[in-house]
Amino acid sequence: METAIVIGVGPDRGLGAQLCMRFAAEGMRVLVAGRSRDKLDAVVDRISEAGGSAVAVVADATREDDIQALFDAAGDSLTLAIYNAGNNTPGRIIDMKADYFESSWRVCCFGGFLFGREAVRRMQPQGRGTLLFTGASASLRGRSNFGAFNSSKAALRTLAQAMAKEYGPEGIHVGHVVVDGAIGGEKIMTLLPQYAERLGEDGMIHIEGIVDGFVFLHRQPKRAWTFEIDVRTSKENW
Ligand SMILES: NC(=O)c1ccc[n+]([C@@H]2O[C@H](COP(=O)([O-])OP(=O)(O)OC[C@H]3O[C@@H](n4cnc5c(N)ncnc54)[C@H](OP(=O)(O)O)[C@@H]3O)[C@@H](O)[C@H]2O)c1
Numbered sequence: 001m002e003t004a005i006v007i008g009v010g011p012d013r014g015l016g017a018q019l020c021m022r023f024a025a026e027g028m029r030v031l032v033a034g035r036s037r038d039k040l041d042a043v044v045d046r047i048s049e050a051g052g053s054a055v056a057v058v059a060d061a062t063r064e065d066d067i068q069a070l071f072d073a074a075g076d077s078l079t080l081a082i083y084n085a086g087n088n089t090p091g092r093i094i095d096m097k098a099d100y101f102e103s104s105w106r107v108c109c110f111g112g113f114l115f116g117r118e119a120v121r122r123m124q125p126q127g128r129g130t131l132l133f134t135g136a137s138a139s140l141r142g143r144s145n146f147g148a149f150n151s152s153k154a155a156l157r158t159l160a161q162a163m164a165k166e167y168g169p170e171g172i173h174v175g176h177v178v179v180d181g182a183i184g185g186e187k188i189m190t191l192l193p194q195y196a197e198r199l200g201e202d203g204m205i206h207i208e209g210i211v212d213g214f215v216f217l218h219r220q221p222k223r224a225w226t227f228e229i230d231v232r233t234s235k236e237n238w
Helices: 015-025 037-049 064-077 098-126 147-170 186-191 193-199 207-219
Strands: 003-007 029-034 053-058 078-083 129-136 172-179 228-231
Touching (some): 003 015, 003 064, 003 098, 015 029, 015 037, 015 053, 015 207, 029 037, 029 064, 037 053, 053 064, 064 078, 064 098, 078 098, 098 147, 098 172, 129 147, 129 207, 147 172, 186 193
Parallel strands (some): 003 029, 003 078, 029 053, 129 172, 172 228
């Protein structure tokens, strides 16, 4: 059985959880990784109930030891690794504490380096594997009030691009998914209900549609690889 790792897994109707569920449904054993044990266990239970295979691994994406242990747990059957951690960090630059900026960079960029490096180290001997990163509108555009998040997501994107060029010739497919807008999931609906109401259902990106993009990238044959796809609603003003 092939193994997938997804790091940055939260609530059931979040992108991380939905990626785990889809790849488990596709027949992979999934390591469900993130910081909150209760949320991970809930995702594993859902997968098990549906007849799939999954294991919860508590790991902080910014801690080197945690990431090495996570990849040790995957073993030799690792074929897919997804870096999905990256909570938004709003705030005006002039008011921003230095450690706030740095912690945003640690989750959105540095963690991607630790995760990507470990994935490539494990995939290289097999000469195959897929490594995917979750991006945002912030990956492509600087915007007022989001300087910390924009700069770290943009750095993650160019890191991913560098890795794609460095390890593509060795059979490792590195890809990046730009989620250009609000996801119609738990985070926006529960934490920002008024924003969700303003956007309306048609103004929020369909999670399953984003997950389809990850599946598409992972299933591409070696002679027709895509580095990046972007996903937005028809209403997005971009
Ligand atoms: N939600 C949106 O509207 C939106 C829009 C565009 C792009 N995105 C991108 O999509 C991805 C997340 O999707 P989502 O918003 O639906 O959230 P999600 O996938 O439901 O959850 C992401 C999880 O990442 C975890 N995480 C944060 N820092 C971490 C760390 N240091 N180590 C391990 N896990 C960590 C959080 O765990 P805790 O529960 O422990 O905090 C959170 O639950 C992010 O990359 C985000 O930038 C989201």
